[in-house]
Amino acid sequence: MTTISTRHRTEPVESLAELLDALEGRPSLAVDADLTVEIDGHALSVVGYDDVVAVDFPSLSALRSLWRSATVETMDAAAVLSSVGLTVELRVRSAPVARVGDAATPSRLAQLLGVGPVELVPDGVLVALTRRRG
């Protein structure tokens, strides 16, 4: 039988700031994932390697489409990921194009493009633009 020990807070966590406060000082997370995900017709693969979660998109247009429709602001996602020690690597047909979170070094170009605290991988973007579907 499993004994459950759960910390209880007196107030609900309703905002990002409160969530970040609640995560302060807690251990980092490790993720092991092997998922296939379809979002509004776009098929993705999600693979977790401890502190990195790679999300592979079928095309740059699919990535852009889902990025625009994301319900979480990039800035907020980056803050939460950093607070739990995780990095999300966005890939297009296996080519890394961007990273968000703990190990990401936000690119000046990304800031200029208004996409938030994202590390762009220019070589990966070029590969994604030129690589044909296998």
Added chain:
Amino acid sequence: MSDAPDETTTWPELAIGLYDRLTGRNAEITYEFEDMAVDVPSTTGEDPEYAYWRIDGTLTVKTREKE
């Protein structure tokens, strides 16, 4: 069930609730999805838009020491 999660009304509350259970148990949580279909709301407020998700595979989350 005695360990059923409390009702949550916001994404941050949902996130910290999962974290509480994970670190409270000092264990790992494994989710196994078998072609699960779900409409994911854009917000927890009124009249959200929904994205249609299908998920298949395994996700395991555990804690690790900060480096």
